[in-house]
């Protein structure tokens with residue numbers, strides 16, 4: 380059995396008279412420790428899928444098996460526990476708390492679990508050892524995104540979910556952030572899923588899942604994913 384198995388998952392939104400199908404009969408699997416890229420144009424259903432995988436939202440139909448357990452059947456308390464212990468989230472616009480320092484932002488997450496990483500140590504690992512006492516407004520976009528990755532990985536999540544993590548960053552800063560995410564999969568064995576509309580990132584992934592019109596249109600496996608250092612996009 381694969382680490383993640385999504386079987387016939389659908390999610391619909393009711394908008395007055397009309398029903399919007401955000402995910403329709405989505406099927407795929409992911410192995411533990413893979414770096415996965417979910418590609419698709421705007422409105423294809425990528426964020427909907429990521430939010431369901433992370434227990435931030437629930438589907439209407441189908442199975443979402445994570446480590447053999449169907450998270451689609453969890454009640455809201457169980458879903459909160461699942462999010463707290465198993466999931467790290469990285470967002471396009473960082474979602475840091477503005478009146479807390481970098482270290483305090485990471486502590487928000489590390490305080491949630493028993494065996495968290497040391498906040499300062501993880502900030503050092505993402506290259507921000509000299510910025511731990513800075514507030515988000517005193518950091519560049521790339522630095523803020525690295526704080527948000529530190530916050531997401533401090534809990535040692537099994538699954539790291541990233542929604543357009545480089546969407547607001549320039550080319551070189553985006554590459555730094557992708558390198559940290561690839562290292563997290565390679566060195567820590569974390570399963571990392573990155574949502575993007577940038578097809579040029581596909582070569583760095585172990586698995587590329589393409590979405591179109593609310594469903595999976597294609598799945599591709601890379602036997603030799605490219606190192607980010609050599610990627611041009």
Ligand SMILES: Nc1ncnc2c1ncn2[C@@H]1O[C@H](COP(=O)(O)OP(=O)(O)OP(=O)(O)O)[C@@H](O)[C@H]1O
Pocket residue numbers: 392393394399400401419420421422423424425426427428576
């Ligand atoms: N809360 C909601 N209420 C109604 N419709 C929604 C809601 N969330 C998403 N949708 C619709 O579901 C579809 C899929 O949205 P989703 O956000 O998953 O797309 P996406 O692939 O992440 O797009 P983008 O690349 O623009 O972020 C879209 O048509 C969207 O309008």
Ligand SMILES: [Mg+2]
Pocket residue numbers: 425426427542
């Ligand atoms: Mg989205």
